[in-house]
Amino acid sequence: MKDVPFTLELNAPDFIPSQYDKHIRRTLSAMKGQYSDQESYACLLAKEDSLLYEVYEVTRPELAGELLQGISIVHPGQVGDEYFMTKGHFHTVLDTAEVYICQKGQGVMVMETPEGDWAVEPLYPGCVLYVPPRWAHRSVNTSPDEDLVTFFVYPGNAGHDYGAIEEQGFRKLVVERNGQPTIIDNPRWSAPEVEK
Amino acid sequence: MKDVPFTLELNAPDFIPSQYDKHIRRTLSAMKGQYSDQESYACLLAKEDSLLYEVYEVTRPELAGELLQGISIVHPGQVGDEYFMTKGHFHTVLDTAEVYICQKGQGVMVMETPEGDWAVEPLYPGCVLYVPPRWAHRSVNTSPDEDLVTFFVYPGNAGHDYGAIEEQGFRKLVVERNGQPTIIDNPRWSAPEVEK
Numbered sequence: 001m002k003d004v005p006f007t008l009e010l011n012a013p014d015f016i017p018s019q020y021d022k023h024i025r026r027t028l029s030a031m032k033g034q035y036s037d038q039e040s041y042a043c044l045l046a047k048e049d050s051l052l053y054e055v056y057e058v059t060r061p062e063l064a065g066e067l068l069q070g071i072s073i074v075h076p077g078q079v080g081d082e083y084f085m086t087k088g089h090f091h092t093v094l095d096t097a098e099v100y101i102c103q104k105g106q107g108v109m110v111m112e113t114p115e116g117d118w119a120v121e122p123l124y125p126g127c128v129l130y131v132p133p134r135w136a137h138r139s140v141n142t143s144p145d146e147d148l149v150t151f152f153v154y155p156g157n158a159g160h161d162y163g164a165i166e167e168q169g170f171r172k173l174v175v176e177r178n179g180q181p182t183i184i185d186n187p188r189w190s191a192p193e194v195e196k
Numbered sequence: 197m198k199d200v201p202f203t204l205e206l207n208a209p210d211f212i213p214s215q216y217d218k219h220i221r222r223t224l225s226a227m228k229g230q231y232s233d234q235e236s237y238a239c240l241l242a243k244e245d246s247l248l249y250e251v252y253e254v255t256r257p258e259l260a261g262e263l264l265q266g267i268s269i270v271h272p273g274q275v276g277d278e279y280f281m282t283k284g285h286f287h288t289v290l291d292t293a294e295v296y297i298c299q300k301g302q303g304v305m306v307m308e309t310p311e312g313d314w315a316v317e318p319l320y321p322g323c324v325l326y327v328p329p330r331w332a333h334r335s336v337n338t339s340p341d342e343d344l345v346t347f348f349v350y351p352g353n354a355g356h357d358y359g360a361i362e363e364q365g366f367r368k369l370v371v372e373r374n375g376q377p378t379i380i381d382n383p384r385w386s387a388p389e390v391e392k
Contacts, residue, residue: 005307005315005333007325010297017324058326064260065292065329065351096261099349101206101297111201119201128213128347129203130254133261137201151324153295153349155261 037080066156088138092159105148217255233276262352284334288355301344
């Protein structure tokens, strides 16, 4: 761990950082239960445990004043009519934000709060997305043939909480309908219990 | 202040955000005492109070989990043989980092700690710079004719402390020597007093 300033390069066409500490690869088998069309999921998985997305991360101390940065690459593809996407997560320290700068491709970020508010924002080259504190987030690649590549920055103490999302998914799904990305309700999702 | 996700665009050639809350313009008169060659400074200022750099910032609550983001544009030029540069600052909350992603141009970031350690890192398109907690930072445009444009992200609670730098400047200056950017000692700088 260097405590001195350092630079890295993000070079086209892949934008893989010239140096990184972690390379996470998520294949179809890691997304069990996440796709709505479970028959298509089983069928695809029987053929091949395809690579869905990759994350290159630069490690820093997990402290509030530090920033974690890296590149996320979601490959193109579909499970049934649902696009390839990341698992998605809340930050463990819920009151922490994240900034995404899209480098390449076409997609959307699906987001929601613990209270059930939701939002879907576009991702395309030159686009910067602000995910405010408290919003869970998942990248979805809506291109038929191009990687979705984003550079991300978030506070060092944020952490990842996959549990809530793994249980019932996000409130909204992004699927292809008549050749277009379309937002639909997730039938598995149910509203959070509100304390009375 | 929106508490929902939002996007903005950074479009070539200027990369000015499609939406922002603050536009800071620093002219030559705001840099009094910062340039080593005070005669050249006075001479230039007598002709015109030129625009040296601009910052476009998106406002968010000044809290630890939030992230502040924006675009910094340092215009090309020199005061004597010293390149146009930003004032430079420590973060008021010293233990906070900053990430810079260079969008355009050629330059360097001059950095130092309160203890007197120093570093100079290059900035060019595709380059990402990590400024760790505790490092003061100043952008310097070393191009003869092009803007230096960087996108920055830092924690919402960081704040700016210009005082220490305004007093004696950074330890190192970046000047043109035989047509090349060259790092030299700042004659005004003296080592911090170490407690015994």
